[in-house]
Amino acid sequence: xxxxxxxxxxxxxxxxxxxxxxxxxxxxxxxxxxxxxxxxxxxxxxxxxxxxxxxxxxxxxxxxxxxxxxxxxxxxxxxxxxxxxxxxxxxxxxxxxxxxxxxxxxxxxxxxxxxxxxxxxxxxxxxxxxxxxxxxxxxxxxxxxxxxxxxxxxxxxxxxxxxxxxxxxxxxxxxxxxxxxxxxxxxxxxxxxxxxxxxxxxxxxxxxxxxxxxxxxxxxxxxxxxxxxxxxxxxxxxxxxxxxxxxxxxxxxxxxxxxxxxxxxxxxxxxxxxxxxxxxxxxxxxxxxxxxxxxxxxxxxxxxxxxxxxxxxxxxxxxxxxxxxxxxxxxxxxxxxxxxxxxxxxxxxxxxxxxxxxxxxxxxxxxxxxxxxxxxxxxxxxxxxxxxxxxxxxxxxxxxxxxxxxxxxxxxxxxxxxxxxxxxxxxxxxxxxxxxxxxxxxxxxxxxxxxxxxxxxxxxxxxxxxx
Numbered sequence: 363x364x365x366x367x368x369x370x371x372x373x374x375x376x377x378x379x380x381x382x383x384x385x386x387x388x389x390x391x392x393x394x395x396x397x398x399x400x401x402x403x404x405x406x407x408x409x410x411x412x413x414x415x416x417x418x419x420x421x422x423x424x425x426x427x428x429x430x431x432x433x434x435x436x437x438x439x440x441x442x443x444x445x446x447x448x449x450x451x452x453x454x455x456x457x458x459x460x461x462x463x464x465x466x467x468x469x470x471x472x473x474x475x476x477x478x479x480x481x482x483x484x485x486x487x488x489x490x491x492x493x494x495x496x497x498x499x500x501x502x503x504x505x506x507x508x509x510x511x512x513x514x515x516x517x518x519x520x521x522x523x524x525x526x527x528x529x530x531x532x533x534x535x536x537x538x539x540x541x542x543x544x545x546x547x548x549x550x551x552x553x554x555x556x557x558x559x560x561x562x563x564x565x566x567x568x569x570x571x572x573x574x575x576x577x578x579x580x581x582x583x584x585x586x587x588x589x590x591x592x593x594x595x596x597x598x599x600x601x602x603x604x605x606x607x608x609x610x611x612x613x614x615x616x617x618x619x620x621x622x623x624x625x626x627x628x629x630x631x632x633x634x635x636x637x638x639x640x641x642x643x644x645x646x647x648x649x650x651x652x653x654x655x656x657x658x659x660x661x662x663x664x665x666x667x668x669x670x671x672x673x674x675x676x677x678x679x680x681x682x683x684x685x686x687x688x689x690x691x692x693x694x695x696x697x698x699x700x701x702x703x704x705x706x707x708x709x710x711x712x713x714x715x716x717x718x719x720x721x722x723x724x725x726x727x728x729x730x731x732x733x734x735x736x737x738x739x740x741x742x743x744x745x746x747x748x749x750x751x752x753x754x755x756x757x758x759x760x761x762x763x764x765x766x767x768x769x770x771x772x773x774x775x776x777x778x779x780x781x782x783x784x785x786x787x788x789x790x791x792x793x794x795x796x797x798x799x800x801x802x803x804x805x806x807x808x809x810x811x812x813x814x815x816x817x818x819x820x821x822x823x824x825x826x827x828x829x
Contacts, residue, residue, distance in 0.1 A: 373465070377414030380407050386676065388580060390686060408577045408676075409570075411559045412517045416420040417438035419465025424472050425769070431490050432472045438472075439464035442498065446505030447512075454512055457573050467504060471497045527562070538592050543653070545641070553635045557589055579674030582605025582690060587672040591697060592663025593679030599701035600658060601631040601640050603708035608643065611680035611716040613788075620725030630814060632810025635678025638775040640703035642798045643810045644686040644712075648721045654711060661703055671696045750815070753795045754822035757810060762786035764827060769805070772820040776801075784808050 382408035391401035407414070415662045421429040422437025439707050447454045472493040474643070480488035487495055489719065490629055522588055539552055559574035564583035578586035605624035612620035627639035645652045666673075673691040675683035688694045761781055769780040781787065789800045789807055798811040812819050 369536075373653035376421055377411065381413060384408065386682065387687065388676065389639055391615065392690075404765050405580070408559075408574075408580065409572065410801050411574070411577075412444070412456070412458050412464075413440050414673035415458055415461030415503070415555065415559075416468065417466040419462060420468035420472065421578070423466070423469035424770075426472075426490075428490075431476075431493065432469065435472050435493050436465050436468040438494065438497050438686035439501050442501040443505050443508065445795075446502070447509065447548065451513075454509065455571070455573075456508065456512055458555055459515075462555075463504075463508075464501070467500060468493075468497055470474065471500055486623045524537040530685045533665045533676075533813055534589060534592065534667045535660035535664040537589055537660070538663040539656050541593075542641075542659045545638075553641055559591070568676035569726040574675060576674060578689070579675060579687075584672075584692075587674035587691065588667050589663065589671040590679070590815065591666040591671055591691075591694075592659065594673060594684050594697050594702050595666070595679075595701045596659050597631045597635050597637055597679040598681055598684065598697075600655075600662070600708045601637050602628040603705040604644070604655070604712050607709045607712035608723050608725060609717065611723070612712055616725045616727075623724060624781075632676055632681050635680035638756070639813050642775065642813070643724045643739070644801070646720070648715075649718075650714060650719075651712060651721065651781065652722075654715075655708075658704065658708060658711075662700070665704075669696055669700070671700070673697060697746065698814045710807055750818045750822040751825070753797075754826050755795075756795045757792055757819075757823060761808065767827065770820075770827065771822065772816050775811060775813050775816055777816055777820060777823065779808045779810070780806055781808055782806070 373379070384686075387401050387404035388408070390396055391398035391404070391688075416439055417433050417436040420432045420439070424432035426432065440461055443456070443460050447456065447460075466577070467490065469781075475493045475496050476490050478488055478492040479485075504688065526537075529536070536786050537553070537557060544553060549670040557574070558576045561573070561575050562578060562583075563569050563571055564578040564581060564586065566581050572581050573584075575586050579590065581811045605628040609617065609624045611619045622639070627643070630636050630639050641652070641655070667764070669689075671693045673684070673694045674677045674687055677683060715721065718724070720726070757777070758764070758767070761779060762783065766781050766783060768782060771778045784802050784805045784807070787800065787802065789802075792800055792810060800811060801809040801811065803809065
C-alpha cells in the first residue's frame with residue numbers, strides 16, 4: 363500500500379505542472395487587476411482538474427516509457443464517467459475523485475491489456491491500442507455503479523469537509539503538519555489534491571460551481587484560503603531562516619560554500635515556492651529537525667487562522683503568489699509580521715539544535731574518506747557541478763547497472779528508480795557523485811535526491827540506459 367500511494371502521489375505531480383503559469387495568468391488578468399477577459403481562459407486548468415488528474419495518474423502508473431496511449435486512455439475514462447453522470451443525474455459531481463478513479467482504472471486497463479493479441483483481421487486494434495477499446499467498455503458499467511453509490515460517498519465527503527473546517531485552528535494545524543510530514547514519502551500530494559481541489563464548493567457570479575481551496579479562493583469565495591495562508595509563512599520566511607541557521611552553524615572553512623548553496627535554495631523557495639532543495643539538506647541527517655519543521659508548518663497555518671488572516675495561491679506560497687493575490691485576501695499584510703516572528707523561531711530552533719547536538723548538516727559534515735576504488739579527479743565533485751552525463755553514468759553503475767534497473771522517472775528533486783534488488787545500490791558512491799541523499803523505500807524502490815537540476819541528470823541517465 364505504501365508503494366502504491368507513493369506512485370500515486372508521484373503521478374499527481376504531472377498535472378500540477380500546469381498550475382503555475384495558469385494561476386499567474388488567471389490572477390493578473392482578473393477584473394480587479396489588468397482586466398483581460400481573453401487571458402481568463404487560463405482558468406480552464408483549474409476547472410478541469412479531474413481530467414488532468416485522470417490523465418496524470420494513467421500516465422504515471424502505466425508500465426511503459428511511451429505515455430501517449432495511457433494519457434488517451436485516462437482522458438477517455440474521465441470523459442465517459444463525466445458524460446454518464448451528467449446524463450443520468452446532473453446533480454452528481456465526483457470532482458477530483460472522479461479523476462482519481464478514472465485514472466486508476468485507466469492505468470489498470472492499460473497495464474492489463476497492452477500486450478493483447480487479436481486475430482489478424484482485428485490486429486490493428488490489438489496490442490497497445492487495445493486498452494482504448496477496453497476502457498470504453500469498462501467505464502460504462504463503472505459509471506452506472508458510480509451513479510448508484512456516489513450519492514452516499516458525496517454525502518460522506520461533504521461531512522468530512524465540514525468536519526475538517528469545523529475543527530478550526532486544529533484542522534488547519536493537522537493539514538499543515540501532514541503536508542510536510544508526508545513529503546519524504548511522496549504522499550503529501552494525495553492529501554493536497556483533496557484540500558486544494560476538492561474541499562468545499564462555491565458558486566461564482568456566473569453561476570458556475572467550483573470546488574477546492576485554490577479554485578474557490580481564486581474565484582472570490584470569502585471562506586477559502588485558510589488552509590493555504592500558512593505556506594506563505596513557511597516558504598517566504600521559514601525556509602530562508604532554516605538556510606540562515608545552517609549557514610551560521612557551518613564550519614568556517616565550509617561557510618562560503620554552504621552560504622552559496624543555502625542562498626540558492628532560499629531563493630527557490632521564496633520565488634518559486636519549492637522548498638525541497640533546503641529541506642533535503644537536513645531531512646536525512648536529522649529527522650528531529652524535519653519533525654519540528656512539520657510542526658511549525660502546522661502552527662503557521664493555525665496562527666493565521668486565529669488571527670483571521672485569509673490568503674491563497676495558485677501554485678504555492680511564493681512571493682509572486684503572495685503579491686498577486688493580496689488584493690483578494692483578508693488581512694494578508696499580517697503574514698509579514700507573523701512570518702518574521704516564525705522566521706526568528708525557525709532560526710533559533712534550528713541553530714540551537716544543530717550546534718548543541720552537533721548535527722552533520724551541510725557545512726558541518728565530516729571530511730569524506732574516499733575509498734581506493736575512487737578515481738582521484740572525482741574528489742572535487744560538488745553538488746553544484748555540471749557534469750550531468752558523468753553523474754548519470756556513475757549512478758547507473760552504482761544501482762547495479764542496466765540489468766538491475768526495472769524503471770526510472772523523476773520528480774522535481776528526485777530520481778525515482780525501480781530496481782530488482784535494492785541491496786545492490788551503493789549509497790556511499792552515489793553520494794560521492796554529488797547527490798544529497800538516497801531513500802530506499804523498500805527492496806525495489808529507490809529515490810536519489812539530487813535537487814532542482816534533477817531533470818538534467820534524468821535526461822543524461824535516460825541516454826545512458828538507452829545506449
